[in-house]
Amino acid sequence: MSGKTVSLFIQCLVDTMFPETGEAMITVFDKLGIPYDYPTGQTCCGQPAFNSGYTRDAAAAARHFIDLFEDTEVIVCPSGSCVHMVRHHYPELFTDDPAMHSRALAIGAKTFEFTQYLVDELNITDVGAEYVGAVTYHDSCHLSRGLGIAAQPRVLLRNIRGLELIEMKDSDTCCGFGGTFSVNYPEISVAMADEKIDNILATGAGTVTGCDISCLMNILGRISRRQKDVKVRHIAQLLAGPTGGKA
Amino acid sequence: MNDYSKEAQKALASPRLQASLHTLQDRFGKGAMALWANMEDQEMRRRVKKSRLKNLEHLDILLAELARNVRARGGKVYFAETAQDAIDYTLKVARDNKVKRVVKGKSMISMEIGIDPALEEDGIEVVETDLGEYIIQLAGDKPSHIIAPCIHMDRKQIGQLFAEKLGMDYTDDPPTLTMAARKELREKLLSADMGLTGCNLACAETGHISLVSNEGNIRMATTMPPVHVALMGMERIVATLEEHRETVQLLTRGAALQKLSTYVSFTGGPSSADDPDGPKEFHLVIIDNGRAKILADPEFREVLACIRCGACLNICPVYGRIGGHAYNSSYCGPIGAVITPLLDGINKHADLCKGETLCGACKDICPVQIDLPRMLAALRQKLAYASDRWDTRQHNPAEAYGFTIWRLIITRKPLYRSLLKIGRLFQRVFIKKNNMISSMAGIASGWTDGRDLPPIAKKTFTELWEEKYRNRQAAAAPETEENQ
Numbered sequence: 001m002s003g004k005t006v007s008l009f010i011q012c013l014v015d016t017m018f019p020e021t022g023e024a025m026i027t028v029f030d031k032l033g034i035p036y037d038y039p040t041g042q043t044c045c046g047q048p049a050f051n052s053g054y055t056r057d058a059a060a061a062a063r064h065f066i067d068l069f070e071d072t073e074v075i076v077c078p079s080g081s082c083v084h085m086v087r088h089h090y091p092e093l094f095t096d097d098p099a100m101h102s103r104a105l106a107i108g109a110k111t112f113e114f115t116q117y118l119v120d121e122l123n124i125t126d127v128g129a130e131y132v133g134a135v136t137y138h139d140s141c142h143l144s145r146g147l148g149i150a151a152q153p154r155v156l157l158r159n160i161r162g163l164e165l166i167e168m169k170d171s172d173t174c175c176g177f178g179g180t181f182s183v184n185y186p187e188i189s190v191a192m193a194d195e196k197i198d199n200i201l202a203t204g205a206g207t208v209t210g211c212d213i214s215c216l217m218n219i220l221g222r223i224s225r226r227q228k229d230v231k232v233r234h235i236a237q238l239l240a241g242p243t244g245g246k247a
Numbered sequence: 248m249n250d251y252s253k254e255a256q257k258a259l260a261s262p263r264l265q266a267s268l269h270t271l272q273d274r275f276g277k278g279a280m281a282l283w284a285n286m287e288d289q290e291m292r293r294r295v296k297k298s299r300l301k302n303l304e305h306l307d308i309l310l311a312e313l314a315r316n317v318r319a320r321g322g323k324v325y326f327a328e329t330a331q332d333a334i335d336y337t338l339k340v341a342r343d344n345k346v347k348r349v350v351k352g353k354s355m356i357s358m359e360i361g362i363d364p365a366l367e368e369d370g371i372e373v374v375e376t377d378l379g380e381y382i383i384q385l386a387g388d389k390p391s392h393i394i395a396p397c398i399h400m401d402r403k404q405i406g407q408l409f410a411e412k413l414g415m416d417y418t419d420d421p422p423t424l425t426m427a428a429r430k431e432l433r434e435k436l437l438s439a440d441m442g443l444t445g446c447n448l449a450c451a452e453t454g455h456i457s458l459v460s461n462e463g464n465i466r467m468a469t470t471m472p473p474v475h476v477a478l479m480g481m482e483r484i485v486a487t488l489e490e491h492r493e494t495v496q497l498l499t500r501g502a503a504l505q506k507l508s509t510y511v512s513f514t515g516g517p518s519s520a521d522d523p524d525g526p527k528e529f530h531l532v533i534i535d536n537g538r539a540k541i542l543a544d545p546e547f548r549e550v551l552a553c554i555r556c557g558a559c560l561n562i563c564p565v566y567g568r569i570g571g572h573a574y575n576s577s578y579c580g581p582i583g584a585v586i587t588p589l590l591d592g593i594n595k596h597a598d599l600c601k602g603e604t605l606c607g608a609c610k611d612i613c614p615v616q617i618d619l620p621r622m623l624a625a626l627r628q629k630l631a632y633a634s635d636r637w638d639t640r641q642h643n644p645a646e647a648y649g650f651t652i653w654r655l656i657i658t659r660k661p662l663y664r665s666l667l668k669i670g671r672l673f674q675r676v677f678i679k680k681n682n683m684i685s686s687m688a689g690i691a692s693g694w695t696d697g698r699d700l701p702p703i704a705k706k707t708f709t710e711l712w713e714e715k716y717r718n719r720q721a722a723a724a725p726e727t728e729e730n731q
Binding site: 010014015016017018019022023026038040041043044046048049050051053054055060061063064141142145146173174178180181182183184186187189190191192193195217218222224225 | 251252255256259564565568569601602603604605606607608610611624625626627628629630631632646647650651653654656657658660663667681683685690691693694696697698699700701702703704706707708709711712713716717
């Protein structure tokens with residue numbers, strides 16, 4: 001087991017709307033005896049601004065993040081797209097500023113997505129959790145394409161007692177969230193979410209899970225509107241077992 | 248509502264189009280991904296990408312070599328700076344040869360420069376010979392896919408169209424319809440005065456151009472009429488025959504999952520005494536039309552590596568819902584969303600820059616691994632802050648102002664936390680029984696028109712941390728430094 005203290009990088013949407021996902025992460029770390037802390041000054045990694053083209057505003061968010069997390073040992077986040085932002089886009093934001101650029105690279109090198117950290121860094125594939133029922137898994141784009149994380153969550157899920165993993169059609173097709181895209185082009189965004197949800201429903205699984213709350217929020221929002229009876233859970237909640245909190 | 252969204256809505260409302268797009272993407276999108284995964288030579292895509300970029304670095308030298316070699320064989324080469332220059336030159340060739348009828352091979356650049364209407368205004372009959380393009384022409388419609396232009400039509404529509412336009416009995420039997428088109432097109436091909444094609448690739452070393460097709464009409468269009476004019480985007484060049492071989496292999500695989508298309512026509516110039524086949528005149532029109540400007544910008548140069556296979560259309564989840572017409576351009580799908588604004592104005596095509604999720608599937612499927620999402624983000628940056636280089640003004644000042652405010656908030660923790668608390672108070676009137684917010688005003692209605700939104704939690708994670716976890720952690724790990 002790594003003795004490193006994990007600094008929790010809690011995505012803004014988790015902090016404000018899905019705190020139970022953050023608590024579930026804590027439950028898992030407690031169970032595994034992994035020490036952690038939480039730099040409370042954190043706000044947003046800057047992804048919404050970056051994806052909308054506002055790179056100067058995103059750079060301000062990046063500076064804030066780097067200042068706050070610089071002295072940490074390792075940073076773990078329950079969101080693939082935020083990790084992708086820190087790892088891949090932070091350095092791009094400072095190509096004209098060598099000092100900031102190297103600080104950004106250093107931060108990126110120690111920032112991990114939750115399942116990636118467990119499986120790749122700590123070699124943990126079974127957290128001893130239980131979750132009874134059929135579950136299907138959505139591959140978030142920045143997580144699977146950007147970071148190459150697809151096997152890690154699956155091995156963790158397969159080792160949950162009582163959980164049957166049923167793959168959906170096109171699990172790696174975008175759910176239609178896309179940040180501000182979802183409000184700027186709602187017709188297209190909702191049509192994409194519907195496609196995703198139809199594929200989820202076709203599995204017959206009672207729960208859909210994933211590693212990125214933004215996509216899950218989009219899926220949940222549309223499932224709720226369509227009044228479909230499928231639970232939406234962040235993977236941390238399943239890994240936290242029966243005590244994984246609400247959603 | 249913007250035109251992009253309007254057209255998208257129309258497409259979403261058409262079950263027929265949705266079914267066609269599903270079939271297309273299930274077959275060709277997935278097929279291409281499987282091909283790349285199983286290809287024996289896993290280095291080929293990287294190699295071709297590298298050669299494409301290298302050739303862009305030396306484009307001036309390569310184009311000069313190509314022109315020299317084409318001219319040496321008796322062909323004519325014309326460098327057209329603008330679409331109008333290319334049109335004017337082609338019209339002059341047509342007039343000089345008293346051309347009454349032009350048969351066309353499928354060509355994207357011909358649509359980009361708008362040559363058809365120009366020829367028709369001059370009293371020249373223009374006939375598309377690619378089956379898909381022929382159907383589009385008969386219908387007076389616009390193509391909706393780079394490779395499969397009439398993907399938005401089904402065989403019943405095509406049957407009705409043929410019954411109406413060709414005076415045949417209605418049938419929706421594809422072979423019968425194809426034979427009917429073949430008969431019509433044969434007559435046109437045999438009597439045409441000029442063949443007008445694009446150029447999939449030009450090879451500098453040999454001075455030939457290549458055209459790939461599966462119907463063979465391109466071969467007829469380039470050999471039967473006495474004059475052949477080929478329109479070539481100036482980036483569509485390879486240095487050597489060896490590069491040509493690999494690039495064609497990726498092109499036909501990306502486009503139609505074929506190791507090689509049924510026909511690959513190599514066209515090197517006019518007929519001569521010792522080589523009597525082919526046209527009497529061969530003209531190669533090498534077109535800039537905005538490409539030099541892209542070439543000069545390192546941020547976007549990579550897009551010129553595109554080999555126009557259309558594979559990105561076959562995987563894009565946005566194209567897969569809205570089809571090609573919403574892009575309102577010769578080039579649709581992810582490649583269209585990047586190249587159209589660069590060629591025709593970033594402000595004019597702002598919705599193409601912004602109307603994707605940056606999911607990255609297009610980059611994965613691209614045979615030459617072009618980073619289209621990176622360039623979409625770069626285009627959005629021009630819209631966000633304006634750009635002199637690209638003659639672009641700020642697209643949405645209100646949004647820009649919004650992000651300025653956002654920046655002030657998220658870099659100031661106390662302000663951020665206070666605003667969350669205020670938001671939590673204000674949201675109460677919107678929360679429904681299911682603990683969801685289902686209607687919001689203004690821009691946020693974009694979310695709630697079709698989706699519910701969870702409210703700000705009664706306690707944020709940060710608040711829970713202060714209450715439940717901080718002290719526990721401090722006790723367990725006293726060496727941990729105090730947080731900010």
